[in-house]
Amino acid sequence: MPCPVAGPYNDEVWGSMKAGPSQEEIRRHNLGTLLRHVHIGGSLSRTALAERMGLNRSTILGLVSELASVGLVREGLPRETGRAGRPSLVVRTESDRAYVLAFDVGVDRLAVARIGLGGVFLDRREIPVPPGGHDAGKVAEALAASALEMVGTAPKGTSCVGVAAAVRGMVRRPDGLVRTAPYSGWEDEEFGEDLVRRLDLGLPVSVENEASLGALAEHLRGVATGCQDLVYLHGDIGIGGGIVTGGRLLGGDQGYGGEIGHMVVNPYEGRPCGCGARGCLEAEAGERALLEAAQRDPAATGRDAVRAVVEAADRGDVAARAALHDVGDWLGIGVANLVNVFNPRTVVFGGTLREVFLGSAAQIRSRINRHALAASRENLRLRVGELGDDAVLIGAAELAFSEMLVGPLETLARAGA
Amino acid sequence: MTATPILELRGIDKSFGSVRVLHDVSFTVHPGEVTALVGDNGAGKSTLVKCIGGIHPIDGGEYWCEGRQVQVHSPRDAAALGVEIVYQDLALCDNLDIVQNMFLGRERRRGLVLDDATMEEMAAKTLEGLSVRTVKSIRQQVSSLSGGQRQTVAIAKAVLWNSKVVILDEPTAALGVAQTAQVLELVRRLADNGLAVVLISHNMNDVFAVSDRIAALYLGRMAAQVSTSDVTHSQVVELITSGRSGDLGLAHSNGATA
Numbered sequence: 001m002p003c004p005v006a007g008p009y010n011d012e013v014w015g016s017m018k019a020g021p022s023q024e025e026i027r028r029h030n031l032g033t034l035l036r037h038v039h040i041g042g043s044l045s046r047t048a049l050a051e052r053m054g055l056n057r058s059t060i061l062g063l064v065s066e067l068a069s070v071g072l073v074r075e076g077l078p079r080e081t082g083r084a085g086r087p088s089l090v091v092r093t094e095s096d097r098a099y100v101l102a103f104d105v106g107v108d109r110l111a112v113a114r115i116g117l118g119g120v121f122l123d124r125r126e127i128p129v130p131p132g133g134h135d136a137g138k139v140a141e142a143l144a145a146s147a148l149e150m151v152g153t154a155p156k157g158t159s160c161v162g163v164a165a166a167v168r169g170m171v172r173r174p175d176g177l178v179r180t181a182p183y184s185g186w187e188d189e190e191f192g193e194d195l196v197r198r199l200d201l202g203l204p205v206s207v208e209n210e211a212s213l214g215a216l217a218e219h220l221r222g223v224a225t226g227c228q229d230l231v232y233l234h235g236d237i238g239i240g241g242g243i244v245t246g247g248r249l250l251g252g253d254q255g256y257g258g259e260i261g262h263m264v265v266n267p268y269e270g271r272p273c274g275c276g277a278r279g280c281l282e283a284e285a286g287e288r289a290l291l292e293a294a295q296r297d298p299a300a301t302g303r304d305a306v307r308a309v310v311e312a313a314d315r316g317d318v319a320a321r322a323a324l325h326d327v328g329d330w331l332g333i334g335v336a337n338l339v340n341v342f343n344p345r346t347v348v349f350g351g352t353l354r355e356v357f358l359g360s361a362a363q364i365r366s367r368i369n370r371h372a373l374a375a376s377r378e379n380l381r382l383r384v385g386e387l388g389d390d391a392v393l394i395g396a397a398e399l400a401f402s403e404m405l406v407g408p409l410e411t412l413a414r415a416g417a
Numbered sequence: 418m419t420a421t422p423i424l425e426l427r428g429i430d431k432s433f434g435s436v437r438v439l440h441d442v443s444f445t446v447h448p449g450e451v452t453a454l455v456g457d458n459g460a461g462k463s464t465l466v467k468c469i470g471g472i473h474p475i476d477g478g479e480y481w482c483e484g485r486q487v488q489v490h491s492p493r494d495a496a497a498l499g500v501e502i503v504y505q506d507l508a509l510c511d512n513l514d515i516v517q518n519m520f521l522g523r524e525r526r527r528g529l530v531l532d533d534a535t536m537e538e539m540a541a542k543t544l545e546g547l548s549v550r551t552v553k554s555i556r557q558q559v560s561s562l563s564g565g566q567r568q569t570v571a572i573a574k575a576v577l578w579n580s581k582v583v584i585l586d587e588p589t590a591a592l593g594v595a596q597t598a599q600v601l602e603l604v605r606r607l608a609d610n611g612l613a614v615v616l617i618s619h620n621m622n623d624v625f626a627v628s629d630r631i632a633a634l635y636l637g638r639m640a641a642q643v644s645t646s647d648v649t650h651s652q653v654v655e656l657i658t659s660g661r662s663g664d665l666g667l668a669h670s671n672g673a674t675a
Contacts, residue, residue: 307594310594314597354598355594359594360622361623361625362621362624362625362650365650366649366651368646369646370649377646378646380646384602384626
């Protein structure tokens with residue numbers, strides 16, 4: 001049976017129908033959990049680990065030495081304590097020992113990163129989309145070439161333990177088929193399989209929607225750390241979405257869930273959307289709607305163009321203000337619906353929506369306060385993403401690390417180190 | 418949402434000579450929240466803040482801090498209660514570096530000399546705690562910083578002293594869009610770290626982007642103090658410009674009833 005995407009959000013190591021886990025399974029689970037704690041939490045003392053994991057200190061000691069013996073963690077002095085007395089040692093990840101490759105397939109740029117345990121960027125490159133970017137093969141070729149160069153320059157004794165790619169499109173679970181990526185012009189591309197072949201690292205490549213990965217990144221390392229229920233809206237050329245409920249990324253039946261950009265907000269008189277329908281949130285509140293309403297040069301797109309509108313509005317440009325006002329209104333309607341359906345603790349505005357939110361928060365909030373149910377909105381927090389342009393790569397890295405954090409020793413052994 | 422407010426003013430009156438500036442003003446501030454203080458020019462925002470900060474003595478009313486009634490006669494009293502104010506002009510010294518500014522007038526000493534190492538460490542820790550990554554070196558002169566970075570240093574200076582309430586007077590007024598975003602994120606982070614933050618602002622987007630509560634002053638009276646999740650932009654604008662909006666706000670003083 002194919003394993004449903006073993007994401008970091010998939011916390012259950014053993015199925016509920018099985019008999020009790022064996023000692024070996026428990027140990028494997030504990031090793032993975034400990035590694036996850038220091039991977040996400042940074043340096044932690046053994047006492048803190050014992051508290052967080054609910055294990056006694058001698059068990060922690062054993063787990064730490066086992067992970068240290070394969071070079072995944074090390075113990076050292078904390079940087080500063082601010083307290084008198086002998087500082088207790090902290091466990092931290094050896095960020096160079098095991099790393100992953102993260103890919104971000106943007107509309108006009110591709111990003112490749114080599115990210116070490118603990119979420120440390122070890123290497124990062126941006127390359128333009130090769131001519132003929134509507135050909136997924138060309139993109140995979142460019143990404144693989146750049147990635148293999150990185151792998152080649154990685155120090156000896158380090159190993160690649162996972163690969164993940166973010167695409168602006170709909171990705172089928174569990175096989176990672178890219179059903180459609182409209183802005184790249186892709187249809188039914190076996191992009192992940194293609195990358196596996198070209199990289200030839202003996203590793204599977206996970207493929208996921210970019211906004212879902214942004215949501216994951218903000219959930220694990222960004223503004224919504226520790227928050228189990230969040231809705232993430234990612235502004236790019238369109239509006240993407242990622243929903244985390246109960247600490248798990250929502251995928252739906254086949255992985256297509258969370259398409260917030262295509263939530264219908266204005267079907268009768270709405271603007272036409274790229275998907276063929278009318279009045280989707282993306283059509284009313286996306287980049288194109290904002291730039292058109294602000295009467296901007298249609299050739300200028302992207303983050304700088306959006307920022308220019310917000311800046312113009314700040315200086316008093318009436319067209320820009322009206323545009324932000326309208327877009328904020330539609331965004332508020334969209335978020336109000338999401339708040340009523342998911343009751344999130346936090347709604348995060350990422351990508352270009354960060355600027356849009358700060359420039360139209362009054363409209364967004366007013367709409368939410370008018371349409372979201374009082375009980376659902378009373379503890380709602382609206383936040384802007386903290387990870388900026390790196391959110392997608394960070395999320396991809398977390399997805400790529402997920403196997404490592406379930407069975408660290410096995411994954412390392414398979415990586416041939 | 419939080420049970421005891423960290424700061425509570427009850428029925429504050431304040432006059433300058435024959436001019437009555439604050440009239441029966443009540444104002445509460447909760448830890449972990451950003452309270453936006455809004456009002457037209459001359460509504461009494463600055464006077465209220467100066468009363469909280471101990472610069473103006475209050476004529477009448479009660480000042481409560483963490484559930485105890487207190488007397489605040491000077492800025493030093495306010496600082497002792499953990500109340501810090503960042504004024505619009507920031508009061509930073511251009512010719513000093515970031516660490517020197519943060520400890521200005523409250524330098525740490527070791528014996529007879531200044532304890533530079535400790536001050537540097539504390540300053541670095543505070544900036545790190547606020548996730549400030551925009552300043553290159555904390556030994557940089559303040560004259561070399563941008564407007565947003567200055568604001569950040571002024572805020573960090575206020576936070577350094579284990580303060581519980583930080584009051585920010587128009588922190589984004591003179592800033593561009595990108596720097597405003599940075600400062601707003603910082604404001605939000607202060608509250609998310611458990612501080613009580615009071616934000617004075619004229620910009621409704623800033624107010625709605627970061628605040629948890631909105632307190633609207635109108636002609637020296639507190640028109641309403643409401644949860645940000647309960648009001649709309651136009652209601653707040655009405656509270657600011659006419660002191661009332663539907664059921665919210667002041668009863669009409671001229672005898673007309675709604």
